[in-house]
Structure formats: structure tokens, C-alpha cells
Amino acid sequence: MLNIFEIQKKLVASACPSGSEKAIASTIAEIALPYADEIFTDALGNLFVHKKGEGKKVICCAHMDCIGFMVTDIDDKGFIHFETIGGFNPQNLIHRPIKFLNGQKGLITSEYKEDGSAPKKTDLYIDIGARGREEAEKLVAIGDTAVYEGSPVMLNDDLIMGPYLDDLIGCTALLYALTLLKDNKNDIYLAFTTQEEVGCRGAKTASYTVNADFGFCIDVTMVGDYPATTKPPIALALGKGAAIKIKDSSLICSKDIVEMMKKCAESNGIKYQLEVLRYGGTDASAIQLAHGGALAGGISIPTRYIHTPVETCSVFDVIETAKLTAACLDAEPVPSV
Amino acid sequence: MKQLLKELTALNAVAGYEYEVIRYIAEFCKQYSDDIFTDALNNLFVFKKGKKQPKMPIMVAAHTDEVGFYVKKITEDGYIKLAASGNIDARVLPGKTLDVGTDRTRGVLGIKAIHLTRPEERKAAPSLKDLSLDTGCMSKGAVEAFTYVGDMVCFHTPFEEFGDNMIAAKALDDRVGCAIMMKALATELEYDTWFVFTAQEEIGMRGATVAAKRINPGLCLVLEGTSAVDLPECTPVKRSTFIGGGGALSLMDGGTIYSADARKYAMDLAKNNDVKYQFRTSANAVTDSSRLHVTNAGSKIIGLSVPVRYIHSPACVANLDDIQQTLTLAKLIINNVEEYYNA
The missing domain is CATH 3.40.630.10 (Zn peptidases)
Known part of the structure; x- marks a missing residue:
């Protein structure tokens, strides 16, 4: 049995931003290999783990890219100018340690604002300690990418905190689900997708390649159980089980899939809650619109402080999500007429 | 080339x-x-x-x-109102010459003369809806003789070679x-x-x-x-x-x-x-x-x-x-x- 915390730690150690997912793909492939019939990749870097079966063709996406940073220019003093990859609040970035994929460490800092106003993205730059352009250019190049530096920790016996639960914890759950599959009937494709954070781009080509009968994604979702939460509130909380997605801003889940998920949860004693998300899109939208369309849905892991380096979720919820995923992968949609 | x-x-x-x-x-x-x-x-x-x-x-x-325009409306007194095709910064538009339709009927994008504007009016950039294309025609009928609502309108800019191996177009x-x-x-x-x-x-x-x-x-x-x-x-x-x-x-x-x-x-x-x-x-x-x-x-x-x-x-x-x-x-x-x- 996989240990959620240990797998998550391993994945976070090879976290990659959208568009440069090579390292994380090979880490995941290595873990999945003993359980897979076939593993392959495509032009966008999606990693497919195939478990053969004679039944319905199913795709389950968890995105393996993370939000991050890309070098756009290096100035004469050796400071790095960058673009963010994916959604960030500039306030969350100041004085954050980061690491480039080549191992170079650095930190994000900002021009000093005399009026005390919050910095804008264009005020931020990266300090890698270089003494001038020449030294900096030896350490990083234009186009190189970086991620938050950091490793997950357990806050108590259930809550895990750290960068990149979004969506490496979804990948962890999907890997865990893979180990639970036994003699599956369905023809199952697990797609560890790329470039979700910039618009579900990997999922578009992955869904085309698999051309599934139905599919769903595993991603994190917002919760409404802490003081600084969103308004209007969302009826999700940590520790209350997997969240069955009803809708987000990118799709309305197929009723047949929602019913299938509820049925799988109830018949397997899996704890669940229902997710109606006002903001944010997921890979499920790409599954739904590939080819002539497919039944699509999502299972979400409730998470606090999404897109910060201190994302927090419940290990119990991750295991419930994995169990529900395994059950749904080998189930059939429930026709709702 | x-x-x-x-x-x-x-x-x-x-x-x-x-x-x-x-x-x-x-x-x-x-x-x-x-x-x-x-x-x-x-x-x-x-x-x-x-x-x-x-x-x-x-x-x-x-x-x-x-990037260019489409004819959006032809007014009774012969002006053409435009809709943009693509992203155009309206600040670059006043006073420019445009070609209407495939026959390239020439028009100018006019704006009220400086003599009749107040200083505060001149501080804000005009938007496309403040500008009218003048093809010299004094009636809707005269304009309709060479164009229609939906027709394309393009910038009129002769190609130039100038300076250090540069071109403008x-x-x-x-x-x-x-x-x-x-x-x-x-x-x-x-x-x-x-x-x-x-x-x-x-x-x-x-x-x-x-x-x-x-x-x-x-x-x-x-x-x-x-x-x-x-x-x-x-x-x-x-x-x-x-x-x-x-x-x-x-x-x-x-x-x-x-x-x-x-x-x-x-x-x-x-x-x-x-x-x-x-x-x-x-x-x-x-x-x-x-x-x-x-x-x-x-x-x-x-x-x-x-x-x-x-x-x-x-x-x-x-x-x-x-x-x-x-x-x-x-x-x-x-x-x-x-x-x-x-x-």
C-alpha cells in the first residue's frame, strides 16, 4: 500500500511548472510502472498509464503541472525578470524561496514601494545571488523555469500542508487508486496531464488520443471552512470526504456521471460531499468536449489556500478520493434519462 | 522580398x-x-x-x-460608423485615411476641430464610437452606392522604404x-x-x-x-x-x-x-x-x-x-x- 505523505513528498521534490513536466512525468511513471500494462507520452508531454480491459473505455485525468515561473530576461546587475505560469496573487510571491529545474536556488523580491502599496507583478524580480549578468547567465538561461521551494509537512495526524497539493495530491490519489484496481473490466487510461494551469491544454490532446466513453478528473477544490474563505461561501470542508463535482466554471458534469459517483460511494462506504464551484476550470471540461463529446465529471480534494506554498488538505479525504476513483474507473455511468 | x-x-x-x-x-x-x-x-x-x-x-x-473595420451603420447624412475587426487602439485613429470595400473608396476618420473642443475634452482619447468615417458623401443613398453594412474597411497606407533598411506599411x-x-x-x-x-x-x-x-x-x-x-x-x-x-x-x-x-x-x-x-x-x-x-x-x-x-x-x-x-x-x-x- 502506498503511503500518501511519502508519495506526495516524492512528487513535490520533482514538481515542474506547466510546459516543462519531464521530471515529474518520469517520477510518476516509475511509481506506476509495476501496476501498468502500458505507459506512453504524447507531443504535449502527457503521461498515459493504461490498464487494459474489455469494457468501457475510461479516462481519468490528474494534472501533473504546477504553477511556476519562467525567465524572460536577465539584467546587467544579474537579476532575473520573469513571467508567472498560471494564476498568482503577486502578494503571495514576495520573499518566497524558489528553485529552478536545474537546481539553482533563488528568491522572489520586489522593488521597494515608498507608499506601502501592494506590489504588482511587474515590480517583482528574482535574486539568484549573481554578481552581474555574466555570472547570472551561467546559472540560468532565458526560458528556464522555476517552482516554489519547499516540502510538505503534517500539521497534525490528518492535515498535510505544503506547496503543490494542486494537483500533485490529485496525482498521488490517482496513483493510489491504480494500486487498488484488481482485474478491471473497463479499459482504463490514467492521464497525468500537462499545462492544466494555463488552460487545460494537455487534457485537450489527451482526451483526443484516448477518445473515451466517459471520464473524469481529480483536482483540488476550494473549501469554506476557514475564516479567510471566499464569498459567497462554498459548502465544502476538510476531512469530510471526497467531493463529487456537480459543476465548476468550465463544465456542468454529466448527470449520469454524478449518479455513478454517488452510487459507487454509497455502495463502498466512501464518505463524500458535493461540490458546486463558482470559479475555476478543470481537465474535465476537455474530456467532455473531445471528439463528438463524452460523459464527464470530477472528484475533488477539498483544499485550503490554493495556489500558495501552504496549500492544506486532509489525508483522509485523499484516501476517500482514491477509493472512489478506483470504484468509478471500473463502473458504468448511471443513465438518468 | x-x-x-x-x-x-x-x-x-x-x-x-x-x-x-x-x-x-x-x-x-x-x-x-x-x-x-x-x-x-x-x-x-x-x-x-x-x-x-x-x-x-x-x-x-x-x-x-x-486588423481593420466593418461598416456598422450608414447615417442619414452620409457618415459611416465602424466596428473594429481585431484589437485596435482608438488613439491611433483620428485623422487617418481608410479604404472602404473592395473598390477602395477613400474616406477620412474625422474628429471635431480643436477650435470647438474644450481642454478637458482633449485630455481623453476618443473611442471608435466617437469617430465617423467621412467619404465626402452627403446622403445615405450616395454611400450605399459603393458599400453596405458589413463591408470591410482597411487602413490606407502606401508602402514606404526609409531610414536604415526599414519599411513602413x-x-x-x-x-x-x-x-x-x-x-x-x-x-x-x-x-x-x-x-x-x-x-x-x-x-x-x-x-x-x-x-x-x-x-x-x-x-x-x-x-x-x-x-x-x-x-x-x-x-x-x-x-x-x-x-x-x-x-x-x-x-x-x-x-x-x-x-x-x-x-x-x-x-x-x-x-x-x-x-x-x-x-x-x-x-x-x-x-x-x-x-x-x-x-x-x-x-x-x-x-x-x-x-x-x-x-x-x-x-x-x-x-x-x-x-x-x-x-x-x-x-x-x-x-x-x-x-x-x-x-
Whole structure:
């Protein structure tokens, strides 16, 4: 049995931003290999783990890219100018340690604002300690990418905190689900997708390649159980089980899939809650619109402080999500007429 | 190249009205191509055989449409109100000369004379709805004799050569990409190549959305004109690209993270062949790339652009050496594609 915390730690150690997912793909492939019939990749870097079966063709996406940073220019003093990859609040970035994929460490800092106003993205730059352009250019190049530096920790016996639960914890759950599959009937494709954070781009080509009968994604979702939460509130909380997605801003889940998920949860004693998300899109939208369309849905892991380096979720919820995923992968949609 | 750009920028083609440009390009390409056809969206496909067939198709793309306008309304007293086709900064418009319809009836974009405006009025930039196109006609009927609601309206800018090997014209975005494709396909190629002149880029990459579905390329090379903001007010890190630096390889923009391994392939070719190149350091804007690389099972993507000052305005400025350098790099990318596929 996989240990959620240990797998998550391993994945976070090879976290990659959208568009440069090579390292994380090979880490995941290595873990999945003993359980897979076939593993392959495509032009966008999606990693497919195939478990053969004679039944319905199913795709389950968890995105393996993370939000991050890309070098756009290096100035004469050796400071790095960058673009963010994916959604960030500039306030969350100041004085954050980061690491480039080549191992170079650095930190994000900002021009000093005399009026005390919050910095804008264009005020931020990266300090890698270089003494001038020449030294900096030896350490990083234009186009190189970086991620938050950091490793997950357990806050108590259930809550895990750290960068990149979004969506490496979804990948962890999907890997865990893979180990639970036994003699599956369905023809199952697990797609560890790329470039979700910039618009579900990997999922578009992955869904085309698999051309599934139905599919769903595993991603994190917002919760409404802490003081600084969103308004209007969302009826999700940590520790209350997997969240069955009803809708987000990118799709309305197929009723047949929602019913299938509820049925799988109830018949397997899996704890669940229902997710109606006002903001944010997921890979499920790409599954739904590939080819002539497919039944699509999502299972979400409730998470606090999404897109910060201190994302927090419940290990119990991750295991419930994995169990529900395994059950749904080998189930059939429930026709709702 | 100069003559070709002069002729291409003299043609008018806003999104949905790409006919003049398509006809011109198709006529030029006929003698060099092995297959040539258009689709329902008015994408023009030109297939040219090379010495060998590559492992996977290579597709080169540039868009034929330019930013411009449509006739939105004709007033009783003979003015034309306009709707924009693509993103146009209305600050560049007052006082400019425009061509209406395929017959190119001349008009001027007027604004109230300075004598009759108050100082506070002059502080705010006018929006398109504050401007009226004056074709000298005094009645709706007289205007309706040469145009109709929905007709296209384009900037009227004669092509100029000036300064240090520079050209000024309208529509360099993306006739410069079209011209590079035409020059490339007029040469002998190492590999079979698809050249696709896409439609409706400026209003949402609609041609490109369907174009790659027919080709299933392994590698897409998108040729663009991109903003060069090398102005006195702009620090080097904020200029995106600059004149004289050669073709700009894209890192990322609003619709695409360009394939790092394909960019490296292009950079190595440039270095080994003494071709100038630079990076497009801005992450703003969206191009055909955004649609092409996620079509079907997806493809690798290179964005290569000619730096152009004052893009999306009636007078765009580019450097002929940059264009030549971009053409050279584009040909290298095409003619060595199997090396990339095998790497």
C-alpha cells in the first residue's frame, strides 16, 4: 500500500511548472510502472498509464503541472525578470524561496514601494545571488523555469500542508487508486496531464488520443471552512470526504456521471460531499468536449489556500478520493434519462 | 522580398474577407506547389514536396487577415460608423485615411476641430464610437452606392522604404509571415512541407482552430509579426522585442507555452549558421499557436516572429534585415526537421 505523505513528498521534490513536466512525468511513471500494462507520452508531454480491459473505455485525468515561473530576461546587475505560469496573487510571491529545474536556488523580491502599496507583478524580480549578468547567465538561461521551494509537512495526524497539493495530491490519489484496481473490466487510461494551469491544454490532446466513453478528473477544490474563505461561501470542508463535482466554471458534469459517483460511494462506504464551484476550470471540461463529446465529471480534494506554498488538505479525504476513483474507473455511468 | 511585401501590404483583408490576399498568394504559389486548396473558413493550404518525406508532417502557418473595420451603420447624412475587426487602439485613429470595400473608396476618420473642443475634452482619447468615417458623401443613398453594412474597411497606407533598411506599411502583422512562407516555398525543400495561410486570426484564431485538424503535424512553425517596443520610454526588459535583433523566438504568451526542445533546436540552428535571433520576452497576446498545438493529439510548437513597431496601427515599421534573418531561420527549421524528430 502506498503511503500518501511519502508519495506526495516524492512528487513535490520533482514538481515542474506547466510546459516543462519531464521530471515529474518520469517520477510518476516509475511509481506506476509495476501496476501498468502500458505507459506512453504524447507531443504535449502527457503521461498515459493504461490498464487494459474489455469494457468501457475510461479516462481519468490528474494534472501533473504546477504553477511556476519562467525567465524572460536577465539584467546587467544579474537579476532575473520573469513571467508567472498560471494564476498568482503577486502578494503571495514576495520573499518566497524558489528553485529552478536545474537546481539553482533563488528568491522572489520586489522593488521597494515608498507608499506601502501592494506590489504588482511587474515590480517583482528574482535574486539568484549573481554578481552581474555574466555570472547570472551561467546559472540560468532565458526560458528556464522555476517552482516554489519547499516540502510538505503534517500539521497534525490528518492535515498535510505544503506547496503543490494542486494537483500533485490529485496525482498521488490517482496513483493510489491504480494500486487498488484488481482485474478491471473497463479499459482504463490514467492521464497525468500537462499545462492544466494555463488552460487545460494537455487534457485537450489527451482526451483526443484516448477518445473515451466517459471520464473524469481529480483536482483540488476550494473549501469554506476557514475564516479567510471566499464569498459567497462554498459548502465544502476538510476531512469530510471526497467531493463529487456537480459543476465548476468550465463544465456542468454529466448527470449520469454524478449518479455513478454517488452510487459507487454509497455502495463502498466512501464518505463524500458535493461540490458546486463558482470559479475555476478543470481537465474535465476537455474530456467532455473531445471528439463528438463524452460523459464527464470530477472528484475533488477539498483544499485550503490554493495556489500558495501552504496549500492544506486532509489525508483522509485523499484516501476517500482514491477509493472512489478506483470504484468509478471500473463502473458504468448511471443513465438518468 | 521588398517588392513582395509592397504588393502584399497593398492588399486588403480583414477577418472574413481574406479573398484578395488568398488569390494573390495562390497565384504566386501555383508554380511551386504540389497541392493547393482552401477550406470552409478560407484557410489556404499549400503542400510542397521536398526531397524526402519527414517522419511526421511539418506545418508552417501565418495568417492572412489584418486588423481593420466593418461598416456598422450608414447615417442619414452620409457618415459611416465602424466596428473594429481585431484589437485596435482608438488613439491611433483620428485623422487617418481608410479604404472602404473592395473598390477602395477613400474616406477620412474625422474628429471635431480643436477650435470647438474644450481642454478637458482633449485630455481623453476618443473611442471608435466617437469617430465617423467621412467619404465626402452627403446622403445615405450616395454611400450605399459603393458599400453596405458589413463591408470591410482597411487602413490606407502606401508602402514606404526609409531610414536604415526599414519599411513602413499597414498589415505587416501578418503579411510579413505570409511573405516569408512564400519565399520559403519558392525554394527547393529537403522535406515535404505544409504551408497554411490561416484566416480570422485577429478575431480569435478561428482559421487555426480547424487548420491543423487536416494535417496532424509533429511540429508547427508559426510565423508572425510581433510588437517591438524599443521606444525611448521603454527599458530593455519591457520592450518584448527590438528592431535589428533578428527573428524573435517565443517563450510563452497568453495562449501557448512554446516547446522548449523545439526552441533549442531552432536556437542551435541559428547559432551554427550565424543567423541572428532574439527572444520575445513579453508573455502577452495570443496567436494561432494557441490553437494549433492542442489540435487533435497535439504537436510541438515554435513561434518565430519578425519584430514590428506600432503593430495594429496604420503604419507598422519593420527592418528588412530582420525579415531576411527570420526567413533564413525558418528555412533551416524546415530543412532539418528530421534531425529534430530524431533527437
